[in-house]
Amino acid sequence: MTAFLVRRLGFALITLFAVLTIIFLIVRILPGDPAQVILGDQADAATVAALRTRLGLDQPLLVQYATFLAGAVRGDWGASLVTGRPVVQEVLSVLPWTVELTVYALLIGAVTGIPLGVWAAVNRNRATDYIVRMVSLLGLSFPAFVSGILLLIGFAIQLRWFPVISGQRGTWNAWLQSLALPAINLGLIMAAYITRVTRSAMLEVLSEDYVRTARAKGVPWPAVVWRHALRNALIPIITIVGLYLGVLIGNSVLTEIVFNRPGLGKLIVGALNQRDYTMLQGMMVIYTLLVVLINLATDIVYGIADPRVKLQ
């Protein structure tokens, strides 16, 4: 296990280095001048050039890269080119928002998606199966910003159960109320994925010989489904959850915008629009680390769910 972790962390460092280099190059190849963005459209060319010099953007690319790497090794990610606020502080200030939204969306997705998937598989080709498949297809094809606005109109405007501006803290009640709609919005999309994967994995497992044997030995049907079949169907479910979590962290931007929540996705889009190189680099480090950690956690959970999987 220790050797496995050390090896995976070694790979993670190499991945991180590669991502940093690619991001460093990509943001600089993109057209668009951060100095112009910062100064606005009334600054003359000389003022823009002076700011480029102050920001070090007139240096050769290699010099900028060396400075960036030296800072990265020291843990210094610099300050946002646009706001001047430290990158680490900016990223860390929104990270908890992203993590809590992702975790709650995952919980909603798993709690809803797994039972629905099992139910559909058990009732294959019956009305309930068709209904679950249709609903999950609807969930997959519904854009997050549309479902978000519909949730807001229904539950925040008409029923007034939740606030529209969901970046609220303070009491537990305010926090939960504020988190509920965005988490449901993302969670339902996740549930749709999980439902479909669970259904197909369960269908495969339910046709296995050992399921028939268990039933022949008189094991109650619920125990066959939940204890024997589901346990063996977990690997593809864990895979899809792991993959989707990584995507969710970056792709929750539409939900963050519609529900006015802070988050990594929104920060990334803002930094990209403003060509905030340092901010983008800092966020990519965090994002890469999160994806690496999620993959690591997925591998570990594989081993727990299925003892045949060895962490070697």
Added chain:
Amino acid sequence: MTKSGLFAGCMGLALAIGFATSAFAQKTTLNVGLASADVGVLDPHMNSATTGKSFLQQIFNGLVRLKPGEISPDQIESDLAESWTSSPDGKVWTFNLRKGVQCHHNFGEFTAADAVFSLKRAATRETSTFSSDYSAFDSVEAVDPYTVKITLKNPIPSLLGVVMNYHGGQMVCKAAVEQMGNEAFRRKPVGTGPFAFNEYVPQQYGKLVAHDQYFRGKPVIREINFRLIPSDAARDLAFQAGELDMLYARQDQASFNRLKQIPGVNALAMNPAEMSVLHFNMTMPPLDNIKVRQAVAYAIDRDGIHQFRGRDVSRQSVSVVPNGYLGALADAPLLPYNLQKAKDLLAEAGHPNGITLKTIHTTLPGMMSFMEAVQAQLRRAGITLEITPVEHATFHQQIRQNLSQVVHFQAARFPVADVYLSQFFHSRAIVGTPTGVTNFSHCKVADAEIDAARSEPDKAKQITLWHEAQRKIVNEVCAVPVNESLQLWAMKDTLDLGYPIKGALNLGPGVLETSRFTK
């Protein structure tokens, strides 16, 4: 009645009054919805963003200010300076400051030393985006603690415009900048305005609190929360749910109509308008031929675009300087819509089968829809407009690299003709040169008039020169001004800003010490 009965009665009455008072207590927290996830750097000398200006204007004063709700430069009144005088040649200006003005967060009294420091900071390229506004400044000095003297190298069209509560004219407190340093100041700005900075959380909100020592009096509103909500739909929903009292609305006629129909809501379409202008790069064929430029101008139906954009939320342009700016020409010889004339001119220019023009354009929806309407109009005259959409930062870079034959630029400026003419039509501002700003057409026909007007002390002559400059630019067809979009805001009718609002130079209704909720 016994003593105890009387006591109980009095207590009951007191409680009833207390409850009644609290039930009808005036609301003192104002929630404003801004259309951005970040207001940018919190320094008035560095921030030129729409949301940044809206947020920062409550924190700072100028030596003078535009009368609240007005945007015309002839509506200037005193602010930190009680009075001012200028020499007959317009080169020496003396401002007499109010006594006892207090900086926020106990940074002491605002004196002439602060004003001098602030103006020098605004004039320095490293600390100010607006340094070029102060290029005519020769010296700024504190004659005594309450007197500031500004000496100019040459007169400028509006000296008061660069010392008012706008851009570099916003006064920062010297002790705060010196004690905190520029970087820390940009995270916790200190001014003298009715509201002091309290907290800023990127992507969420900025909070201002009442400055009780404000020289015009204690603000009635105690706290302003500027909620940062980039999504038009989310901002709108939050307003409908009562979580916002005022918001920057979606900028179109449909939104305006809908907001006007909501009971208890005041919808405002206000100045300054952003003027949409098509600039023709006159160094690139076929636009180097004036007949082609005239043909394009004849093919544009200004009234059609006005209808498309909305009668209440936009207006037709009248000149290459927007309506209402000091020195704008109300009857500029703009070419009228005439399709036949456009086709004839193209044929005369050697293009009987029409032409193809290329434009690099931002993907911002409001600007893009305008350009698509123009594209449809030009097609009727045989002019094919190929639009290359790029995202906004790329657009700003590429149009400054002479990569676009036609540049659609939409902007509002300080409302004096000189600013628009100097930035868009003077040869010094030609893009791609060290002094380049936004002259995309390479127009230089009116340099002499623009320069002469800048230093002309006689106001009437100055305006005549600006008018002449506009006629020359319009006749040369360096650009076609098409339409002006007003700023759309909405607020609850229980919010009384304390002044009638026609416009807001800082691109958002300013909240004053007298602003209050009526319920």
